[in-house]
Structures are given as C-alpha cells and as structure tokens.
Amino acid sequence: MTTSRIVKPVALAAVAVLLALVPYTWFPGFGLLPDYTGAAGSLSLLSKVMIMAALAVTFDLLLGQSGLMSFGHVLYFGVGAYAFAMLLAYTSLTFWVAAALTVLLTAGLSLLLSLVALRVENIAYSMVTLAFAQVGAVAVARNYFGTGGESGLRLPTEKIPALFVGLQNTPNVYWFSLATLAVVVTAAALVVRSRFGLSLRGTRDNALRMRVLGYNVYGLRLAVSVVASTLAGLCGVAYVVTIGGTDPDAVGLMLALSLIFMVVIGGSGSLVGAAIGGTVYAFLDMRLPAVGDGLDAGSVPPLVAHLLGEPDLLLGVIFLIVVFVAPKGIVGIAEAAVAKVRARRAGPLRVVLEEDFR
C-alpha cells in the first residue's frame, strides 16, 4: 500500500511526460490513428480522446467513488462547453477570463442543482439528474439563449489566442488537452486519497452506517458533486478549444450513457480505470467507422464494413461482454492477472508454525 502511494504518481507522471513528447514523434498510426503520430490529424484525435478520458475520471468520482448514479453529469460538461463558447461569441471577455468564469459558473450551477437533486436517493436521484440534463439538451436543441441549435456554435477565430489557431498549432491544442487531463487526474487523485475520499467510499458502501457514525452524508455528496462537476466544466472548456466550437452532442442522454460505459469498461472505482475506459471508448467510437471506410470495398464482406460504420453495435456488444464476464472492467482483469503471477512466484502456501518464531 505504501509503495503504491509513491509508485503510482511516479508512473502517472512518466505517462504524462511520454504523452507530452508525442507531437515530436513520427511513428506509423497502425489504423489506431488517422496518420503518423506527430501529424495534426492524429494529435487532434488524441486531444479529443484525452478529454473523454478526463471526463470519465470526473464521472468516476461520482459513480465509482461515491456510488452516485448520475445521468446528469454531462450537463456540466455541456454547460462548460456552451458557457465558454457563448461568453467568447457574445461578450467582449478575453479567452482566459471567459475560461475562469465558465469554471466558476459550472461550480455555482452544480451547487444549486445538487442541493436539490441530492435530497432524493438511488433511482430517484438518477431521474432528477436525468431531468436536469434533459433541460440542457432541450435548451441546446431548441436554440434557446443563442446556443446555435443542432448545428452547434463556432468560436470566433479572433477571440482564440493565436497559439491555438491553425493547423501548425495543433501541438499546442494537444498540450492544452493533456494539461487538462493532468489537472483533472491530479485533483481527482487528491480527493480519492484524502480522508474525504475515504468517507465517500464509506457512503458508497453503506450510507446508513456512515450516518450512524455521525458523518454528514448529504454534505459529503454535495461536496463531491461540486468538485466532479467543476472538473467536468473544465473538460468542456478544453473540448471547445479542441474542436473550435461546440456541438449538441456535448449534452444529451447518449453522452451520459457513454460515460457510464467508459467507467464500467475501465473498472468502476478506479481513476486509472476510468481514464483507460474513456480512452478505449473514445478510440472505438471515433476510429471504428474510419477503419470501416478505409477497408477496400471487395476485400471484406460489405456486412463487416457496415458493422464497423455503426460503432454502437460493437460498443454495445463489448459493453455487454464486460458486464457479464469482467464486471470489474479492464483494471479488474489486470489486477487479477497480477495477483495470479504474484501467487505463483510466492510458491505454495505454507502453514506458519510456532517453531518459526523461536
């Protein structure tokens, strides 16, 4: 346990450094990426993947750590994206001021809505959060407050700092997404490792017992909701920077369900698992159709290309397999494998006798 408190951050930092070096590399993409690793197309795809991974990590704070099955977490991602884009498009605020204000706004909104939603528990909580997220989706789809409706909102180019504009600056956008991921993972890890995180897992496993022990379960949940939502708002800002605007997919039930898929595929209750799940999901979602298009017409049966073109089918099947066969997700599989290797290395169990201590 004590070693993992040091090993894990070091390993994560190493991964971050490796990811930061990707724009300088020129490896082939092997179908996983649209181009060589350092090319603009690949970096832009990787930026989106990292944002999805970060968003999955924020959701794990709710679902995995606190047992809060929120269907409304996407609302804060969407509000982060839309508030930021709208502040830039309709006011004279500068980029960084708008970003800071957006994150504050998300925090405030989350505090207000969570005060209400957390008054109920279990499925009722899921329903209220779903309803709140639906309000956001309706507002976006119907083009209320100038959200741009179905077509989304483009950012005015002159409002974006020059370092994020243009094809040659894609590495900067990539690093911005990586920085967002790093901030989110660090913040979430601090929460998970603190007494606060421990209490959260307590409320997840047995809320009644925590109440009896004198913990303020409502307050704990409120706090984690605000933290997770604020981080999701940050992800929304990074999303806008990456795609140069917003699209209505950023709010809505589909993304809410996708978030659950990500956390479950990766391994609910583990931040690294959530990040892995988000990465796997985003890759499958974005790359399967492209792989289907790239295949020669004739070389594979049309049905295969068809199946790849509709990633939801494969995603759904993978998801069902994970739920049935490996309910603890990718991280659970890895941990089981490690435990097996360790058990083999340790040799057969031996009964400890009293003589051993003489």
Place this chain on the structure above:
Amino acid sequence: MDTFFLILATGLSVGALYYLLASGLSLIFGLMDVLSFAHGALLTFSAYSAIMTMNWFGAASTGALLAAIVVSTLVGGAVAFLVEWLFLRPMYARGHLSQLLVTMGIGLVLIAAVTIGFGPDPRSMPLPDNVSGSIDVFGVLIPVSALVTVAAALLLHAGLMAFLRRTRHGLIVRAGVENADMVRGLGIDVAKSFAMVFTIGGLAAGLAGALALVYVRAGTPHLGDTYLIYAFIVIVIGGIGSLPGTLIAAALVGLSQQFANHYLTGGAGDLLVLALLALMLLARPQGLFGKTGRIV
C-alpha cells in the same frame, strides 16, 4: 376553440403513448427494482417491424395497419422475453446496477441494429386515409390517430388492472411490488412473475411502437429515446408501481407538454414537465400514488 380541443386530443394522445411505455416500466421497476433502458429501443425496434409489415402489404389498408399493430406488439413481446431470458436472468444475483447496465447495452445494440438495417434517416409509415384524417366528434374535428392511441392506452390499462386484480399471477405481481422478499420467503418464484411482467412490458412497448408511428408517421432509430425519458418522468410523478398513478401522470405530462408548447413557446412544454418532476420529487418523493419509502 377548435385549436383547444385539438391540443387536448394530441396531449392525451402523447400521454397515451407515455402510458403504454410507462405502465410496463413501472411494474418492472416495482417488482424487481430494474429500471429498463431497453424499452425505448424495444419501441423503436418493433416500430420498424410495423413499417416492414405495412410495406409488405403494399396498399395502406385498415387491415394492413391492424396487422402491423399486431406484428409490432408481438415483436416487442418476443424481444423482451428473449432479453429477460438470455441477459437479465443471469444478472439477478448480481444487483441492480448490473441489471441496469445490461438493459443499457441491449438498448444500444438494438438501436444500432435498426440503424444498420434501415439507415439513420426517417422511414415513413404509410397510413390508410381513414386513420390519417380527422373525424367530427360533437362538432369538433379530432384526429383519428389520437382516438386510436387513447383507446389503446385505456384498453391496456383496463386489461392490466383486471390481470392484477383478478388473476393469481396478478396477485403475485401485486404482492411482489409491495414486498418481493416476503413473497420469495413464502416459497413463490418471483423471478417467474418477473419474466412475465417484463414480457408484458415488451408487448406494451411494441404496441406503443406501432401507435407512435400512427401519431408521428415516420420512424427514426431514435424514435424511442424521447418516449423513454418521458415515460421515466411519468412513472416517478405517478408513483412507481402504481398503475392508476401512472395513467393520471401520463395524461398530466402529455397535456402540460402540448399546451405549453402551443400556447407559450416551442420547448416550453418539455421544461414545464421537467419542472413538474423536480417539484414532485421535492414535495412528494414517492409520487402521486406511491407509498412512502418505496423508491427512496
């Protein structure tokens, strides 16, 4: 005044569709605490079978429409039966979250299958003239489709109530909704009732699929999504496990949605319904007819 009655009719008609989906969901949730996300996809899947039936008949006659409605209902029931048997039953020992996740996965797969088979664009539903028109009821023109959906919902409600009140299976379901553990303790196999209730829910979703097409006249792969969300809202407002509550809540939600959308602004109805839900959960978390402590 004509507009008022027209909106009244469409509101009740939308409410009827919500009820068709919500009644099954409410019983399923009441009995086994499973919130099925697959029912929206079931609605869509069966709706496409209705379109296929209509196209197979060629001419849009009333007989063909009746056949399409029957096919759609049966497809919904059959798929629900298979889903419960193959995917949900192995999950009973694993807790509610796994069951919820399974229904989500099934929903995703079903919708993707529809998209692969029929493409993402809307497919129109041919309707016979006597159904797509309106008829004169006491001097007010009412769309026939509205009458059909409302009649179907009322018939289903009457049927379900008779089943629950008059049959032995219904008795077990009612007792199971009240306290599933106690029924199990008495040596009755609640899982068997659950399979039945899940299939009934599927039949109702299939019926809703065909009737939704009669109402909106075209199917898309995401036809069921919106209905599912509002069905969830309806069961929470009505009180989970209470069919009369679900019926009243469905009418309430359908009417407030349509009236606000027409007399205020487009989309206002959706927001009003969501506000209703939030208020209901804060003031009376158990819903209109639910019992305290059942869902919280």
